[in-house]
Amino acid sequence: MNEDTLENSERENIPKLKAEITNLKSQAVTSVDIPIDCLIPLQLPGKMHQPRLYFDPQKIELLKESIRKHGILEPILVRPHQNRLYEIISGERRWRCCQALRMMFIPSIVRSMSDTMALExxxxxxxxxxxxxxIEQTESILSLLSLQLNLSYDEVKALLYQIKNSRTRGxxxxxxxxxxxxDIIHTILAEFGMKLTSFVSNRMxxxxxxxxxxxxxxxGKLSPSNAVLINRQPKEFQAALIAQAIGKSKNECIRLIKSIVISGSPSTSQSLPTQENKISEKIFNRIKLIRQRPHLxxxxxxxHRLTQIDHLLKDIELLFDRPE
Incomplete structure (x- = not known):
């Protein structure tokens, strides 16, 4: 196989892999049940890493509930590993949910793949x-371009900016x-409905x-949506916001930003929550739990107990009007 044929073959991997992954949703694909304990996340050498690093806790809970009710509707994609283990190429969220539900097996499609093809x-x-x-989509496309162009992630970013600037200057x-x-760049971007100029201008x-x-x-400590919200805040608040936004939903992060940035100060916001803040947070969370159980x-x-709490909170409110 000559060099041009090899390059064309590599580019053809993308539509083929897209088709195969789409076919995993089909009931026609034959899967095998693999023990949960025989599966591990994708293992890759050097700086290669799988694209999904953040697992939204709320979406994990929704998926767990769906699996509990309906089972696994779509098999995961794996490749053989050593010692009768299998690496998860696609489907780590489903595997994590099955682990949490203490399930014994998960339907899987087994494919032998090289490191590069598995990552692809x-x-x-x-x-x-x-x-x-x-953000995740942008990073994944850049990773795919990095593989296909045999350039580092940062080299790909620099190259795309150079191309755009060159076109702008003529x-x-x-x-x-x-x-x-x-051609490789245009082909990969087109596979996901994007053009080079808009990708560089709007996504990167x-x-x-x-x-x-x-x-x-x-x-995996911060969701992409929360990351964008925190990045918009003054730098002196960002360290505290990152530390306290771990595991929080977008709405919870917005409330956190309001409590720290709008009503706080840089000196107090840079530290972790004080004991007083922890107490108020506990009270708030407990009230939320009660509201989620309307039968109570x-x-x-x-x-009767809630009425007592209400009276205590009113007493605290009265302190606002007293001189310190």
Whole structure:
């Protein structure tokens, strides 16, 4: 096989992998039941890593409930590992839910794949997920371009900016990129309904978040939507917001920002929650739990206790009007 044929074969992997991953949703695909304990996350060498790093706790709970009621409707994609284990290429959320539900087996499609193809398949599966954020999608596409162009992630970013700037200035592209590389870029972006100029102008700026915020997203500590919200806040508040936004929903993060940025000060917001803040947070969370169980509110003993709490809170409110 000559070099051109090999390059064409590599580019054809993308539509083929897209088709295969889409077919996993079909009942016609034959799967096998693999023990939950025989599965591990995708293992990749060096700086290669799978695209999904953040698992939204609320979506995990919804998926767990769906699996509890209906079982696994779509098999996961795995490849053989050593010692009779299997690496998960696509479907780690489902596997995590099955672990939490103490299930014994999960339906799986087994495919032998190289590290590069496994990562490619994992990225494509991630891109085909309608729920991923723009940040996750952008990073996944850049990772896919990195694989196909045999360049580092940062080199791909720099190259795309160079191409856009060259076109804006009307200079010759051949000085920075050859036709084969440009064809690969256009082909991959087109597979996911994007064009080079709009991708560079509208998507890549999302990656210009503060380094600490991007790191928190990549480490799975911060959701992409919360990362964008925190990045908009003054820098002196960001460290405290990152520390306290871990595991929080978007609405909870918005409330956190209001409590710290709007009513707080940089000196107090940079520290972790004080004991007083922890107490108020506990009270707030407990009231939320009670409201989620409306049947409790019909019990006379519960109503009596809540009435007592209400009186205590009114006493605290009266302190606002007293001079300190």
């Amino acid at each position: 398949a994992s990225i494509i599966a991630h891109l085909l997920n309608e729920e991923i954020s723009a 200079t010759e592209l051949s000085q920075i990129i050859n036709n084969r590389q440009l 700026p999302l990656l210009n978040l503060e380094p600490s915020i991007i790191t928190a997203v990549r480490d 509110l019909k019990r006379p003993d519960v109503i």
